[in-house]
Amino acid sequence: MKTRRRQRHRRSGSAVAALTAASLALGLFGCSDGDDRPEPTPTRPPTSAQPRTSYFTGLPADPGRPVLAVKIDNVRPARPHxxxxxxxxVYVEQVESGLSRILAVYSSRLPPQVGPVRSARESDLELLRQFGRPALAYSGAQSRLGPLIDAAPVVALPPGKAPGAYIRGSDRPAPHNLYLRPGKALDAARGVSDASDIGLRFGPAPRDGRPTAEQTVRYPAARYAFTWSAAEKRWLVAMDGTAARTTDGKRLGAATVVVQYTDVRPSAFRDRGGSVSPYTETVGKGTALVLRDGRAFDARWERRTAGGDTVFTTAAGERFNFARGQVWVVLTER
Structure with missing residues (x-):
């Protein structure tokens, strides 16, 4: 069974003690992340130790942490995030009226708050299948979508199922003021998959590529610009012509940006105003533009099944290496 099918579990105190004692006797036990006790002397040379890195960023991290996806509002009144x-x-998807919404995936780090949180869409369920059974935090969904969410391999965490994980802010009007406390959300979840390999690779860039200072992606009623910063070694994000920042003033930016071209078709759902909800296909194959290190690369993507990995390859057919750090995937029409 694939690693992604692993789920969180808690051992009893006695079981952990027994395992610790047995492991120490064999000289094989090492302290887990967050344990400040010194590790015992390793029985193997340090060079043989396997690095602990995130499957999603390539940076040092505990790869065994659970996966939490949060649906985030992205109209102007919802900013800054x-x-x-x-x-x-960070996945960017088209929603009703040509606007966009964000699906952010957390595992390596959990901030104190995330938001503003908004409602889920049908496309989210297919996109998240590659993560196994992640937790999904969202403000709600139309009644007809509810049965699909219940049947999907996600741990649904709307406010009704995790009321202690949500708070309303006073900095802006509803519905753009609902925030999630990720730690409390995961405390309310059971059976959430740990982070696992979803097909991303990190390492040196391909030899080709075109020097690129800026790349713009347009939706019918939204626009994203990614500008390379050599000083920060990342692509700084602008939304609708304005530099994207967090509520504490940090500039948003990505080590790698993937513009993934795919089919965006009408779904069977509509919003309250009667606008048709788009459905963004993430299973299939197509072309992509990958931005890293101040260059743009032509690439291809393929995901054969909903539960399968998304594999990115170079024009020569080799696995594409992303730069280590936060990854933005902008899903847009071919």
Missing amino acids: TGLDAADL
């Missing part, structure tokens, strides 16, 4: 800079992966 809170906690978005701590996400491992």
